[in-house]
Amino acid sequence: MTANPFLDTDRVRDTLYSDAGRLAQRTTALARAKTFGRHPAAVIAELAADGPRGTVLDIGCGRGTTTVVLAERLDPPKLIAFDQSVALLSEAQRRLAGRMGxxxxxxxxxxxxxPDASVAVAAAAFCLYHSPEPAAVVAEIARCLSPGGLSITVTKSADSYRELDEAIAASGLDPEAADRPSLYETFHSDNQADIVSSCLDIREIIHDEHRFRFTGAAHIAAYAATNPKYQLPSDAREIAERLRQTIGDGPLETASTVTYVVAARR
Known part of the structure; x- marks a missing residue:
């Protein structure tokens, strides 16, 4: 296993995204905790509306959350949901059932x-940090964009959810949790613009603060049990009980910066 599980190809394929339920549990727990910050799918659709009309490509579409919003807000002539996971693509297809194009x-x-120059708008949200060379992915996006086409990449700050890391470490469940590299180390808020600018002309950079409040040990455990950064028991109830015994059952607040870089083909 590599130090960063997001860069471990086998683990990404066989464990992290082979089952849509694991990702759904993590995103649902995080959504329940969120107290401040715009929904990324809505922001992406708003930014994409400034691009030319034509084929829209949703790279790393996952369960289809952004794909659904792009379909509803833009109604493009063709919308491509792109992902490496069969399970996640199946879930996206279920959520978009009956929608043409x-x-x-x-x-x-x-x-x-x-083909080259075949995409009007390409969105890549919360996925380029799975690449050890995200600049190569940006180059591929640039190749696919038509003249005047827009790229919208989205990522998180490298220090996202730091307080959670520290709580897991303090509990003794995973003493090294706060010392491991960020899951977003290859593509994060501080290096994103430099990487994108290697192939595309940047038009806009947006940094959105997101804040979260986990209500107690069970809520923290529901999220942490599916976070690959941690080495924890698989049973969220066991994690929650250990947290109660060590750091208590009070709320925990944390934060993340979500960064959007809008760029155009040169």
Whole structure:
């Protein structure tokens, strides 16, 4: 296993995204905790509306949360949901059932099987940190964009959820939790613009603060049990009980910066 599980190809394929339920549990727990910050899918759709009309590509579409909003807000002539996970693509297809003009494509975002200059808008949200060389993915996005086409990349700050890391470490469940590299180390809020600018012309950079309040040990455990940064028991109830015994059952507040970089093909 590599130091960063988001860069471990086998683990990403076989564990992290082979089951849509694992991702749903993590995102649901995080959504329950959120107290401040715009919904990224809504922001992406708003930014994408400034792009040319044509094919929209949602790279790393996951369960289809952003894909659904892009379909509803933009109603593009063609919308491509792109991901490497069969399970996540199936979930996206279920959520978009009956909508015309949507295509589902499985593949590696380093080699997108689309013609040059065939995409009007490409969105890549919370996925480029799965690449050890995100600049190569940006180059592939640039290749796919039509003249005047827009790229919208989205990532998080490297120090996201630091207070959670510290709580897990303090509990003794995973003493090294706060010392491991960030899951977002290859593509984060501080290096994103530099990486994107290597291939595309940047038009806008937006930093949104997101704040979260986990209500207690059970809520923390529901999230932490599916976070691959931690080495924890698989049973969230066991995690919650250990947290209660060590750091208590009070609330925990944390934060993250979500950064959007809008860029155009040169």
């Amino acid at each position: 949507v295509r589902y494509m499985r593949g590696d975002f380093h080699t997108i099987a689309l």
